[in-house]
Amino acid sequence: DTGVSQDPRHKITKRGQNVTFRCDPISEHNRLYWYRQTLGQGPEFLTYFQNEAQLEKSRLLSDRFSAERPKGSFSTLEIQRTEQGDSAMYLCASSLGGGPAFFGQGTRLTVV
Amino acid sequence: GESVGLHLPTLSVQEGDNSIINCAYSNSASDYFIWYKQESGKGPQFIIDIRSNMDKRQGQRVTVLLNKTVKHLSLQIAATQPGDSAVYFCAENWAYSGGGADGLTFGKGTHLIIQP
Numbered sequence: 001d002t003g004v005s006q007d008p009r010h011k012i013t014k015r016g017q018n019v020t021f022r023c024d025p026i027s028e029h030n031r032l033y034w035y036r037q038t039l040g041q042g043p044e045f046l047t048y049f050q051n052e053a054q055l056e057k058s059r060l061l062s063d064r065f066s067a068e069r070p071k072g073s074f075s076t077l078e079i080q081r082t083e084q085g086d087s088a089m090y091l092c093a094s095s096l097g098g099g100p101a102f103f104g105q106g107t108r109l110t111v112v
Numbered sequence: 113g114e115s116v117g118l119h120l121p122t123l124s125v126q127e128g129d130n131s132i133i134n135c136a137y138s139n140s141a142s143d144y145f146i147w148y149k150q151e152s153g154k155g156p157q158f159i160i161d162i163r164s165n166m167d168k169r170q171g172q173r174v175t176v177l178l179n180k181t182v183k184h185l186s187l188q189i190a191a192t193q194p195g196d197s198a199v200y201f202c203a204e205n206w207a208y209s210g211g212g213a214d215g216l217t218f219g220k221g222t223h224l225i226i227q228p
Binding site: 035101 | 155156205218219221
C-alpha cells in the first residue's frame with residue numbers, strides 16, 4: 001500500500017494523559033498536513049510541513065499540541081494533558097508541491 | 113466565518129440517476145478546489161480537482177463545474193451506484209489566495225444516499 005499511513009487507528013486515553021500519533025506520507029510527497037475532524041463536520045486544518053519545516057499552525061493548535069517532521073518523511077502529532085474536547089479524528093494528508101492532498105485513514109482519539 | 117459550504121446536508125437519489133452536489137465558496141481569491149468523498153470511519157478520498165483557469169473538468173463518471181462569477185462549485189456524478197453513498201466535501205485551497213500558507217478549508221459536507 002503506497003498511500004498515507006496513520007498509526008494507531010484508534011486510541012482511547014484517560015483525560016490528562018499524553019498521546020502521540022504517527023503519519024507516514026506518500027514517499028515522494030514533500031508536503032504533510034494534519035487535520036482534525038469532529039462528527040458531522042469537515043476536517044479542520046491544524047498544521048503543515050514542507051519537508052521538515054513547519055510552515056503554518058492553526059489557532060486550533062493550542063500549546064498542548066506539537067507536531068514534528070524531523071527528517072522530512074514521517075511526522076508525529078503529540079497532544080499533552082489530553083482533554084475530553086480533544087476527542088476527534090486526527091487526519092494526516094500529504095501532497096507533492098501544489099497538487100491535491102491525499103489523506104490517510106485517520107486516528108480516532110477518544111478521551112475518557 | 114466559514115469560507116466553503118454546501119447547500120444541502122443530505123441528497124437522496126435513485127440508483128442509476130445522475131447526482132449534482134453543490135458548493136459555495138466565499139474567498140474570491142481562491143483558485144484551486146478539490147472534491148473529496150468520505151465513507152464512514154475512513155479518511156477523505158480525493159475525487160477530482162479544478163483550478164480557477166478552468167470552468168469544467170471531467171473524470172471517470174464525475175464532472176466538476178466552477179462558476180467564478182457566483183463563486184459556486186458543483187460535482188456531478190453520472191449513473192450513481194450504491195458505492196457512491198458517502199459524504200462529499202468540497203475544499204478550497206487557500207495556498208493560492210495570497211494567504212502565504214498552505215492548507216484546505218472544508219465545508220460541512222453533503223451526505224449522498226443512493227436509493228435502490
